[in-house]
Amino acid sequence: MDRWLAKRSAEGRNRVVYRVLNLAIILALLLFALRGLLTTG
Amino acid sequence: MNPRLLIALYLLIVLLPLGLSWAGERPPRSLWDELASGAGMLAFAIVLAEFLLSGRFRTVSNRIGMDVTMRFHQLLARSALALALVHPFLYSAPTKPAYPWDTTRQLTLSDDFSAYSTGLFAWLLLPVLVLLAIGRSRLDYRYETWRLMHGIGAALIAGLLLHHTLHAGRYSQDPLLAGVWKGLFEIALASLLFVYLVKPALKRLSPWVVERVRKVGLKTWEVTIAPQGHKGLRYQAGQFVWLNIGHGAASLAENPFSISSAPASGNRLQFIIKELGDFTRTVGDIAPGTRAHVDGPHGNLVVTGRKEPGIALIAGGVGIAPLIGILRQLHYEGDARPTTLVYGNRVAEQMACREELETLTREHGTRVVHALYEPPEGWTGRTGMCDGDLIREVFDSAEARQWLYVLCGPPAMMEVVETALIGMGVSAGQILSERFDYG
Numbered sequence: 045m046d047r048w049l050a051k052r053s054a055e056g057r058n059r060v061v062y063r064v065l066n067l068a069i070i071l072a073l074l075l076f077a078l079r080g081l082l083t084t085g
Numbered sequence: 086m087n088p089r090l091l092i093a094l095y096l097l098i099v100l101l102p103l104g105l106s107w108a109g110e111r112p113p114r115s116l117w118d119e120l121a122s123g124a125g126m127l128a129f130a131i132v133l134a135e136f137l138l139s140g141r142f143r144t145v146s147n148r149i150g151m152d153v154t155m156r157f158h159q160l161l162a163r164s165a166l167a168l169a170l171v172h173p174f175l176y177s178a179p180t181k182p183a184y185p186w187d188t189t190r191q192l193t194l195s196d197d198f199s200a201y202s203t204g205l206f207a208w209l210l211l212p213v214l215v216l217l218a219i220g221r222s223r224l225d226y227r228y229e230t231w232r233l234m235h236g237i238g239a240a241l242i243a244g245l246l247l248h249h250t251l252h253a254g255r256y257s258q259d260p261l262l263a264g265v266w267k268g269l270f271e272i273a274l275a276s277l278l279f280v281y282l283v284k285p286a287l288k289r290l291s292p293w294v295v296e297r298v299r300k301v302g303l304k305t306w307e308v309t310i311a312p313q314g315h316k317g318l319r320y321q322a323g324q325f326v327w328l329n330i331g332h333g334a335a336s337l338a339e340n341p342f343s344i345s346s347a348p349a350s351g352n353r354l355q356f357i358i359k360e361l362g363d364f365t366r367t368v369g370d371i372a373p374g375t376r377a378h379v380d381g382p383h384g385n386l387v388v389t390g391r392k393e394p395g396i397a398l399i400a401g402g403v404g405i406a407p408l409i410g411i412l413r414q415l416h417y418e419g420d421a422r423p424t425t426l427v428y429g430n431r432v433a434e435q436m437a438c439r440e441e442l443e444t445l446t447r448e449h450g451t452r453v454v455h456a457l458y459e460p461p462e463g464w465t466g467r468t469g470m471c472d473g474d475l476i477r478e479v480f481d482s483a484e485a486r487q488w489l490y491v492l493c494g495p496p497a498m499m500e501v502v503e504t505a506l507i508g509m510g511v512s513a514g515q516i517l518s519e520r521f522d523y524g
């Protein structure tokens with residue numbers, strides 16, 4: 045990730061980190077919503 | 086704070102309510118109901134975290150920079166808005182009084198009308214707040230008015246959301262989660278009060294006074310302020326402050342300006358200010374003796390402790406302000422590393438501190454490359470924009486790729502220069518920049 049970010053301008057890095065944060069948030073939301081299925085199998 | 090730690094802490098705050106809901110006793114509902122609740126909780130948590138990002142806290146911004154902090158504040162508001170907008174439409178359960186046997190409200194949504202009305206209000210206000218912020222520069226009202234409206238609007242939305250969450254939210258019936266919501270809300274509000282009440286009180290304790298105002302270029306002024314009854318400010322060359330001249334300490338009439346003086350030069354602070362809008366156009370009329378207040382120092386455009394073998398400073402227009410501060414400090418410290426300043430302007434009259442730059446060339450060995458977009462007749466320096474071609478030409482050596490690059494200027498210039506540097510093999514970690522416009 046660091047090497048990847050090193051090839052980007054400041055705004056480019058902002059966008060990458062923003063996407064990663066959004067991805068983590070959406071993933072958490074999906075896991076939360078699907079937990080009924082996940083836990084009861 | 087370390088950026089990774091900051092990201093981890095941010096995610097912890099934003100995901101905490103969701104995690105507690107998961108860990109609680111309430112059984113899961115249908116996928117859509119859970120998506121709806123989850124989206125609502127995430128939106129509210131992001132809104133509360135926004136207060137911390139905009140509170141000018143040095144712990145938050147000292148490593149990543151105030152401009153990056155503000156950018157995240159702007160970007161994450163969009164995520165909160167998207168989650169908030171879909172939240173009510175995802176529910177599939179009916180709104181009904183609870184069935185006596187359904188003690189955890191697995192099958193119905195709350196029928197508390199007041200809880201929905203606060204949610205609806207917030208749902209309508211949030212897009213207005215975000216859109217007004219995105220379109221701020223295109224709307225014709227003063228920055229201070231917008232800032233006040235933005236602060237009050239945000240506090241109102243957070244209050245409405247707290248009521249909605251505590252009364253309509255299924256998971257918030259759990260006392261632990263309810264306590265977390267209240268705690269996060271109080272922290273958010275406290276950060277607002279810190280900015281509007283505590284900081285002004287601190288500023289009142291250490292006032293400044295304008296000592297001198299002099300013209301240093303076309304529509305460009307140098308302002309010197311001196312501490313009154315205190316030792317001054319501990320700062321590093323290249324940092325900036327929010328400066329308020331001629332208003333009370335609690336006034337919202339303050340603007341960010343880079344410090345152009347060097348810490349080693351004494352306890353006076355100097356600024357190079359370009360005329361642009363309401364306040365900056367009046368700088369030339371400021372009388373010596375006028376009271377001033379300072380909030381800072383902020384910013385991470387700092388070369389202290391950097392070990393790179395050379396330092397390149399690339400300025401566009403008034404972006405020279407922090408960079409001349411850095412050059413002055415390096416000169417005072419007798420730093421032996423080579424320095425190059427690339428200074429782009431539209432016309433020759435805009436160049437500030439010309440004689441001093443010549444002195445720095447003689448005494449410190451700084452190489453100064455001027456570039457003018459509209460050069461006068463007989464101009465022997467470079468012509469054109471401070472762009473990728475110029476940067477590649479000036480820093481065309483393997484050695485220069487190891488240098489530290491410090492950038493300050495119009496956003497478009499910085500973008501082009503950064504892209505050129507990265508294309509030349511300079512790593513992003515060797516580039517420091519400060520934006521003068523939070524957009």
Ligand SMILES: Cc1cc2nc3c(=O)[nH]c(=O)nc-3n(C[C@H](O)[C@H](O)[C@H](O)COP(=O)(O)OP(=O)(O)OC[C@H]3O[C@@H](n4cnc5c(N)ncnc54)[C@H](O)[C@@H]3O)c2cc1C
Pocket residue numbers: 151222227228325339340341342343344356357358359360361362363364365366384403406407519520521522523524
């Ligand atoms: C970190 C930083 C350092 C800066 N350093 C310098 C400098 O050394 N010299 C210089 O001439 N200019 C500097 N600026 C730009 C300067 O702050 C604006 O030009 C100035 O605030 C304009 O104020 P105004 O009332 O004249 O114009 P306005 O018309 O009121 O504002 C013009 C624009 O300036 C910005 N602005 C105004 N007030 C604030 C505020 N309180 N907080 C954030 N942004 C604001 C807004 O984007 C606004 O749209 C810096 C900006 C930043 C963010």
